[in-house]
Amino acid sequence: MGIIEKIQQIELEISRTQKNKATEYHLGLLKGKLARYRRELLEPAAGSSGGKGQGFEVSKSGDARVVLIGFPSVGKSTFLSKITNTKSEIAHYAFTTLTSVPGVLEYQGAEIQIVDLPGIIKGANDGRGRGRQVVATAKTADLVLMVLDATKGKDQRAILEKELEAVGIRLNKERPNIYFKEKMTGGIKFSSTAPPKYLNEKVVSGILRDYRIHNADILIRDESATIDDFIDIINDKHIRYVNCVYAYNKIDAVSLEEVDRIAREPNTVVMSVEKDLGVDDVIDEIWHNLNLIKVYTKRRGVAPDFSDPLVIRCGSTLETVCNSVHRDMKNNFKHGLVWGVSAKHSPQKCGLNHTIEDEDVVSIVAK
Ligand SMILES: Nc1nc2c(ncn2[C@@H]2O[C@H](COP(=O)(O)OP(=O)(O)OP(=O)(O)O)[C@@H](O)[C@H]2O)c(=O)[nH]1
Numbered sequence: 493m494g495i496i497e498k499i500q501q502i503e504l505e506i507s508r509t510q511k512n513k514a515t516e517y518h519l520g521l522l523k524g525k526l527a528r529y530r531r532e533l534l535e536p537a538a539g540s541s542g543g544k545g546q547g548f549e550v551s552k553s554g555d556a557r558v559v560l561i562g563f564p565s566v567g568k569s570t571f572l573s574k575i576t577n578t579k580s581e582i583a584h585y586a587f588t589t590l591t592s593v594p595g596v597l598e599y600q601g602a603e604i605q606i607v608d609l610p611g612i613i614k615g616a617n618d619g620r621g622r623g624r625q626v627v628a629t630a631k632t633a634d635l636v637l638m639v640l641d642a643t644k645g646k647d648q649r650a651i652l653e654k655e656l657e658a659v660g661i662r663l664n665k666e667r668p669n670i671y672f673k674e675k676m677t678g679g680i681k682f683s684s685t686a687p688p689k690y691l692n693e694k695v696v697s698g699i700l701r702d703y704r705i706h707n708a709d710i711l712i713r714d715e716s717a718t719i720d721d722f723i724d725i726i727n728d729k730h731i732r733y734v735n736c737v738y739a740y741n742k743i744d745a746v747s748l749e750e751v752d753r754i755a756r757e758p759n760t761v762v763m764s765v766e767k768d769l770g771v772d773d774v775i776d777e778i779w780h781n782l783n784l785i786k787v788y789t790k791r792r793g794v795a796p797d798f799s800d801p802l803v804i805r806c807g808s809t810l811e812t813v814c815n816s817v818h819r820d821m822k823n824n825f826k827h828g829l830v831w832g833v834s835a836k837h838s839p840q841k842c843g844l845n846h847t848i849e850d851e852d853v854v855s856i857v858a859k
Pocket residue numbers: 562563564565566567568569570571581582583584585586587588589590609610611612741742743744745763764765766767
């Protein structure tokens with residue numbers, strides 16, 4: 493039996509099994525196995541050259557990358573062509589776009605790479621066609637923009653989420669707070685900060701046995717962590733936690749009541765790219781969800797250049813600022829002077845681990 497058949501068989505068994513206390517252990521083992529097979533599917537077989545993502549790898553550029561994911565003909569290429577200078581072919585028929593097409597959106601002084609992709613359909617990840625490659629490209633994103641068609645059914649969103657889940661992408665979710673470390677000896681040591689509601693030593697050990705892990709320390713730090721969360725932590729290297737904005741296009745073609753209903757869904761924005769409605773709000777939402785901040789650098793005795801910010805991730809430290817300015821800067825670092833929200837007084841003398849806030853002005857004093 494091939495790996496795809498094995499996956500389908502487990503999926504079928506899971507869907508046929510009632511969820512209750514008595515089946516919890518059995519379901520947990522099945523989910524663990526499913527994750528293991530899916531991981532194998534994504535890893536190129538030993539000895540095979542290339543394999544993953546032929547023709548789809550676009551080199552990352554700019555300050556962040558947004559990947560457009562959606563069914564065929566929802567308007568992904570129309571959107572890319574509207575917000576960047578890149579023209580991606582647009583047509584009324586499905587599968588117009590056959591490869592990845594990158595463009596650049598300049599916003600708030602940042603360069604944001606937008607990647608248009610072929611449309612995907614249900615079953616994209618199970619090995620048919622190029623669907624799996626397309627879905628896997630979403631793994632490289634700092635943000636997924638899921639483009640949906642307001643005129644189409646409600647289940648589009650759930651179908652696409654499932655396809656992304658299957659390749660290890662977790663949307664709008666934090667990494668589970670579980671400590672896990674494989675050891676050479678000592679057996680399985682299971683502990684928790686508070687009694688976990690959905691996990692116990694039996695199911696955890698059973699899943700680990702299937703992964704041929706016999707020695708490990710596990711500390712559940714979140715009482716609401718689930719079996720799925722634990723399986724994600726075992727497969728940590730293959731799982732990506734990515735923010736997602738849901739953009740419903742073609743609102744020109746549905747009633748106002750329908751637009752109002754859609755717009756109330758979580759993390760959702762509505763637009764009509766063709767009629768130029770809501771596009772700016774979508775860009776704004778992209779910007780907010782990328783969690784980027786702007787920092788202005790300043791030389792001694794010279795005013796900062798407010799037209800040319802450094803764009804870094806929210807929560808970054810002065811060390812990141814140094815690294816973005818110059819590779820060697822950190823080695824000559826004496827201290828930083830910081831003006832702005834993060835500074836207790838202006839300027840504040842700071843070390844490399846000082847956390848920067850949006851719109852701070854920074855001056856690096858060298859040794
Ligand atoms: N009514 C309406 N039609 C739109 C809108 N935006 C795009 N379209 C139309 O939708 C069709 C598909 O647009 P594309 O941009 O090619 O869609 P796509 O998602 O890139 O499609 P694939 O590359 O085939 O996956 C075209 O005929 C567009 O003119 C919109 O806001 N409203």
